[in-house]
Amino acid sequence: MPNEDPPLADWRLEELRRLGDVERRLSLELADTREAIVQMIGQVLPQHAKPTQIEQVVQASGYSRWMIERLRDGKMW
Numbered sequence: 001m002p003n004e005d006p007p008l009a010d011w012r013l014e015e016l017r018r019l020g021d022v023e024r025r026l027s028l029e030l031a032d033t034r035e036a037i038v039q040m041i042g043q044v045l046p047q048h049a050k051p052t053q054i055e056q057v058v059q060a061s062g063y064s065r066w067m068i069e070r071l072r073d074g075k076m077w
Contacts, residue, residue, distance in 0.1 A: 034077045
């Protein structure tokens with residue numbers, strides 16, 4: 001019995017291709033952004049930064065202190 005499913009050659013396939021391309025591009029941008037954040041935090045907060053400096057970065061970035069600490073010690077991303 002032949003396959004009676006309609007062909008998927010409609011606008012949805014092209015939209016799936018487009019969305020896949022967008023997702024791949026955004027994933028690369030996100031990776032670049034994360035790398036820039038890690039570098040910036042490393043520049044702003046030396047290993048023995050004062051708690052007040054850390055709190056300033058927390059406030060400026062919107063990240064939690066836990067996240068900032070993980071970014072500083074290289075255990076995030």
